[in-house]
Amino acid sequence: MSDKIAPIYAPSLYWFAYQYHRGLVTSNDDTPAQTLDDINPQWVRAKYGSIFNKFKVDLPLDIRLDEPSKNFDLLVGADDKRAIKFFTTKQDLEGFIYPQCLHDSYALNLNIYQPENPGQDEYQLADLAKFNPENCFKPEPESAANLGQTLLLSAYLNTTKPEHIRDLEPLAREGWIKFFHLENGENLPRLYRAYNLLGGYLYEYGSPKADLQENPYGHLLTWFLFEEQPTVILQKCYWELPELLLYYHKIAKSFQDSRIYYHHADRIVTENEIQLSELHQNYLNREKTETLSAAELQKLKITLKTLLATSLNYSQQLRNMEYARNTIAINSKNYQTTLERMEQLADTTLKDWRLFYEKEAIAFQEQIRADLNYFNPGSNLLNQAIATIRGLVEIDQAERDRHIQEKQQQLEDHIQALGVGIAGGAIVASCSGLLFEQQRMTFPWEAEFGKYPHPFLGAIAISSLIAYLAFKAAQCWIKKRRSRS
Numbered sequence: 001m002s003d004k005i006a007p008i009y010a011p012s013l014y015w016f017a018y019q020y021h022r023g024l025v026t027s028n029d030d031t032p033a034q035t036l037d038d039i040n041p042q043w044v045r046a047k048y049g050s051i052f053n054k055f056k057v058d059l060p061l062d063i064r065l066d067e068p069s070k071n072f073d074l075l076v077g078a079d080d081k082r083a084i085k086f087f088t089t090k091q092d093l094e095g096f097i098y099p100q101c102l103h104d105s106y107a108l109n110l111n112i113y114q115p116e117n118p119g120q121d122e123y124q125l126a127d128l129a130k131f132n133p134e135n136c137f138k139p140e141p142e143s144a145a146n147l148g149q150t151l152l153l154s155a156y157l158n159t160t161k162p163e164h165i166r167d168l169e170p171l172a173r174e175g176w177i178k179f180f181h182l183e184n185g186e187n188l189p190r191l192y193r194a195y196n197l198l199g200g201y202l203y204e205y206g207s208p209k210a211d212l213q214e215n216p217y218g219h220l221l222t223w224f225l226f227e228e229q230p231t232v233i234l235q236k237c238y239w240e241l242p243e244l245l246l247y248y249h250k251i252a253k254s255f256q257d258s259r260i261y262y263h264h265a266d267r268i269v270t271e272n273e274i275q276l277s278e279l280h281q282n283y284l285n286r287e288k289t290e291t292l293s294a295a296e297l298q299k300l301k302i303t304l305k306t307l308l309a310t311s312l313n314y315s316q317q318l319r320n321m322e323y324a325r326n327t328i329a330i331n332s333k334n335y336q337t338t339l340e341r342m343e344q345l346a347d348t349t350l351k352d353w354r355l356f357y358e359k360e361a362i363a364f365q366e367q368i369r370a371d372l373n374y375f376n377p378g379s380n381l382l383n384q385a386i387a388t389i390r391g392l393v394e395i396d397q398a399e400r401d402r403h404i405q406e407k408q409q410q411l412e413d414h415i416q417a418l419g420v421g422i423a424g425g426a427i428v429a430s431c432s433g434l435l436f437e438q439q440r441m442t443f444p445w446e447a448e449f450g451k452y453p454h455p456f457l458g459a460i461a462i463s464s465l466i467a468y469l470a471f472k473a474a475q476c477w478i479k480k481r482r483s484r485s
Contacts, residue, residue, distance in 0.1 A: 007122040008155035008175070012113035013131050016245045017047060018147035022104040041065065044074055044099055047108055054136040055089040059097075067101070074099040074106070082239070091130045100242060105147060105250075107242045123155070125171075128179040135180060139218040142211060147249040153179070154200075154223040154231075161226045165194045165201050172203040172222035180217060189215040195352035197223060198230035202352070208252035208360055209259075219249075237345040240338055247335035248356060251328050255364040258324040258371070265317040265375050268310060318375055325368040332361035 021040060041063035052059055062076040075098075077083030086096045095112035112131060114123060131137075131153075139149055153175060162168060169191055176188055189206040196202070205220040212218070225231065234241075335357045343350050 007124055007158075009121050009123060009158060010114060010116050011123050011128065011131070011153065011155040012111065013137075014152040014154070015051075015108075015110040015112075015137060015149065016152070016242055017106075017108040017149040018246050018249050019043070019106045020104055020145040020147065021101065021106050041074075044106065044108065048097060048099070048110070051110065051136045052087075054133040055091065055093075057087050057089055059085065059087050061085070061097075063099075071100065071102050074101055091133075093130070098242075102243055102246055105246060107246050109242050125175055125178045128153075128175055129181055132179050132181070138180065139212055139216065147246070147253050148218060150219040150221065150245050150249070152221040152223060154225060156225045159226070161201075165196065168201055168224055169194060169203055172224065173205075175222060176205065176217070176220055188217060189220065193355070195355075197350070197352060198233050198346075198348065199227065200225040200230045208248070208356075209255060211256045219252075233346050233348060236347070237342040240342045240345065244335060244338045244342065244353075247331040247338060250331040251335065251356075251361050251364065254324040254327040254331075255368075258321050258364075258368050261317045261320040261324065262371050265314060265321070268314045268317070269375070272307070272310060314375075318372060321368055321372055321375075325365055325372075328361055328364050328368070332357045332365075335361070 041061075044063050045061050048059070048061060063074055064072075064076050073083035075083035075085060082098065084096050084098045086094070088094050089112070092115075093112050094115055095110065097111075098109040100107045100109070114121070137151060140146070142148075155175075157168075173188065173191070176182075177184065180188070182188070189210065191203060191205055192207050193204045194201065195204075201224045203222040203224075205222075206215045206218060208219075223230075336354075339350060339353055339357075
């Protein structure tokens with residue numbers, strides 16, 4: 001295929017990479033959110049170093065540690081000039097780097113290009129691999145703070161501009177196949193959009209909905225030029241491009257994260273549907289009114305604790321989705337403002353770049369809003385389930401406590417009444433000896449046995465009778481007092 005396609009001229013690669021350096025960064029998994037609050041020069045050097053090492057370039061970087069404003073250059077340099085550093089590679093390529101701090105994010109920019117050599121500047125597609133030794137420009141694994149990257153490859157074509165923009169798409173795709181050292185383009189993202197940019201043809205690969213698992217090569221742009229005028233116009237507004245792409249990646253990253261939060265919330269809803277169905281069947285549809293067993297009560301308590309933790313996790317997922325929607329709304333406005341500034345500098349419209357915030361950004365917000373409306377009843381259902389289980393536990397626990405209290409009260413009443421009876425009998429017994437102290441005691445073998453009961457036996461009988469009557473009277477009085485209270 002490449003043998004039938006004309007060579008390219010003056011290829012130039014632009015690398016834009018972004019990462020949060022300030023603020024609360026929420027994680028997609030169960031790890032706690034991370035708070036970033038300062039400049040990390042080691043990270044900036046490491047990002048550039050991972051590329052320069054493959055080109056065998058030694059370029060010391062002096063990163064500033066202060067923050068003079070919200071937006072500033074990261075390299076130490078004159079305040080009235082852009083802090084740019086140039087380099088040359090052993091592959092006869094030239095370029096520059098321009099790292100910035102934009103609001104709460106790092107914006108790393110690198111340009112590497114083949115110098116023009118009139119009469120000898122034909123460049124074969126296979127030679128694009130020199131721009132990417134050891135795949136140093138392939139995106140790194142995602143992290144919570146990583147916002148992604150964009151690769152823009154521009155090249156001139158010594159041919160008449162085709163009438164149909166799709167005619168050059170195979171050439172654009174073949175360029176990325178050679179760039180990433182691939183045998184075929186099976187793993188490359190599909191063409192997402194093709195449009196006219198400043199008189200050239202721009203081919204965009206990779207959907208903003210796709211993360212690195214779906215698209216391991218990130219956001220790719222190929223810009224074919226047929227005359228020099230488009231680059232002249234771009235130079236007027238180029239320094240705004242890193243900020244424009246920053247907002248693109250913030251919007252795309254927020255929507256990708258929202259899909260993860262969506263799946264987490266949906267899994268919670270699915271898992272709890274089963275648990276709540278068992279709760280309804282086992283406890284709310286019971287015909288019998290007996291109290292729960294100790295095992296059932298313990299199981300409900302465990303379920304209650306589980307649902308409380310689940311409710312908190314569910315609320316966090318919904319909060320993260322709302323946060324993602326707000327982030328998209330804010331950065332959509334920022335994208336629009338930056339694009340309008342670029343149009344003023346270029347003195348021309350960039351209508352095709354307006355499509356992103358006019359279509360995708362709005363569609364992303366509407367999708368998340370619909371998801372939140374879908375999940376809000378689930379939040380209410382969780383809260384209702386928690387309240388129901390708490391009510392079951394409290395009612396049953398109160399019933400069990402009431403039975404225990406009644407038994408304790410009966411025991412206390414019995415002891416109190418018995419004490420009163422014994423005390424009354426003891427009093428009578430202690431006094432009965434004075435009444436019968438002259439009476440002689442008879443025994444069974446005597447002739448007068450049983451004729452005159454002994455005072456001791458009478459004292460026992462009378463004290464026992466009085467003790468019993470006192471016990472019953474005290475018992476009745478205690479019950480009447482408790483019923484009144």
